[in-house]
Amino acid sequence: MTEALNQLAAADELLAATRATRVERRDNVQLEALALAVSANLPVLLWGEPGIGKSSALQQLADRLAVPMETVIASIHEPSDFAGLPVVGDDPATQGVPMAPPDWAVRLTRSGIGLVFFDELSSAPPAVQAALLRVVLERRVGSLELPPGVRVVAAANPPASAADGWHLSPPLANRFVHLHWTHDPEVVARGLAGTWPTADIPRIDPRRAASALARARGTLSGFLTARPGLSHHMPSDAEARGGAWPSPRTWEMALRLLTFALASDATREALATALVGAIGDGAGLEFITYLEELDLPDPNRVLADPGAFALPERGDRQLAFLTAVVSAVQSNPSRPRWEAAWTVLAKAVDAGVPDVAARAATDLAAMRDKSWPVPPTIDAFVDILRLSGAMGR
Template sequence: MEDSRTVLEALAIAVSAGVPTLLWGSPGTGKTSAVVALAESLNWPIEVVIGSIREPSDFAGLPVVSDGMVRLTPPAWAHRLATAGHGLLFLDELTTAPPAVQAAMLRVVLERVVGDVRLPDKVQVVAAANPPEEAADGWDLAPPLANRLVHLNWPVDGRQIARGLAVGFPTPSLTGFAQPPPPEQVLEARATVAAFLEVRPALALQVPSGGNLTGNGTAALPGDGASRAGGGQGWPSPRSWEAAAKLMAACKAAGAPPEVLDVLVAGAVGEGAALEFLSWLEHLDLPDPVAVLADPDAFELPRRGDRAFAVLTSVVAVAVAAGDVERWDAAWKVIAKAARTAPDVATLAARTLAGRRPPGARIPAALLELTPILRSAGLLGD
């Protein structure tokens, strides 16, 4: 089981990355206190909205006729957050909210819209929930709502509670807030996830079936909090893989330890898919794309197909994010070298790079060298 410091750091990084997060844990274990402490550490306003005492109109807006038009008036908490321009929206007791209220919450989590008001981008969403079997009149989360959240299991350790009572409980780490990930790191992380899904395309989408499957498609065990039944926790989809890439970039920018990345990826795509991805990532051993662009003549394409795909897509992502002629030209040199042994992978990278030509760039010599190689491989028309 993860310790509370790992989960607190994971929570802070997820908030900094703008990824909605859900803390799972038993009642009375300090989930709400941790989220409030995070808001206080950031000096952010926080609005606590308890799902069990709300109606769908508290999220969809209350219809009001004004000047011959029907407007959806949002509640006061949404107005306060919109006026502040930043803050935490804390959706507490999520599993005690009935399905109709969960459906209304869905738009808030996905589109950040409450009634006719859109919450600012700097308002982040955090939720907390008790396992349905421990909640009064508990409901499983619907798979669409679960898929929009990163799920973190809130640990309970008797010794940590004893220390907390004696000397104070740990406050959430602010790692990741000072240095948000630059665009090239986000693109590099997306390229890495894409390379994995090239190898394991079956994990791109695994919708929970019948409410009794875990995130990796296997049967859930009753009472198993780590693989809670139904769509109640993370499962693989294009949306959750994109969230995993954002969290990877945020972890790299923050210098977070590996265990923090582990719990965040598992919380996004489910434990089964995360186990495969993290194991693959551990053995990937990719060169730094920035270093490759700095010395493209020294680059050697990895022989493994997944590594070749990952390094080429990462190199192109960094070159595109930089937007300068020098790195755009260097990326073409890398692709030209790759085309001699892996023309199919090089073609995919070349198409992306060609569509993002920076101002002032001329057709590089490497591209002219690349053309006959691709044509002989049957990847270009006459």
């Protein structure tokens, strides 16, 4: 018996040695896009064939962040496992009947931070997918609300590869950033030799963060003004509806991705991959091309010296720029910045395009503190502001 136990101990020791690996920082767009979306706290769905390392990549990310990860196999759960099971208390007529959450949700709530990983999502029947809607969107599991520090990631096999696979319902699919996971033979060979790639969460630069949201708002506003048909476009076939497509919800996800990328050291390739994963191939590629050609100046620098900039020539770029300037004032309002923004808007009037600045002027007028005097540059927008009611305010 002792000899057998010694042999098992030796086997366990050898087994542990086969699992011991190291990681290295290496350019990998898939991992970087995943890290960007997780940093922005957006739900992510990894699509890929079985056995190519989706779960392992997420576990490595959790280890890198030093946060707990809870894995939930969606395909083997019932809807009540996500909606919660009713627990009758002492006086349900006055206290109601709370819905008890599962143990994994309780552990994550106690930790306050971590990753919840819903695996085999495409093998979950429609009733389970419907129950997951509230978890992904509202972050509620039964009567328990997941803390803000908990990130949601899922994985799915294409329906053709999944056991009893289903297409994702459009409401659930439209809540994820979809990343298509593939394997690189070189990465596999190096990993089996003992070293796997990893990615870091993008580092936020406080100096860039102040302008990132304003620039992102201006960029998306300019693009969707030029391409209004892309604000919402649900595909006609079931398979495409189960993936990424543009909607107001996914454009809001794109806004967050762009903001985090502009404020951090995230690569352009990672941003492009994540954007396509949020709003789909067609809208994503068109928006990325627009983004590369836009090159908006820093709105805070413009507000610091409003007389030293030149207005862009194209109308959509003018609108993007003016929207970014107004958004920058809104994020940090003060009388000097507010007056500087009116100087910027006046340049649009001088350039012969007051209609482009009209919407920005209305928003800017609504920010005025009652103690701030009306600047003379507002004269060009008096009629527009009177019609909108902003003059009275």
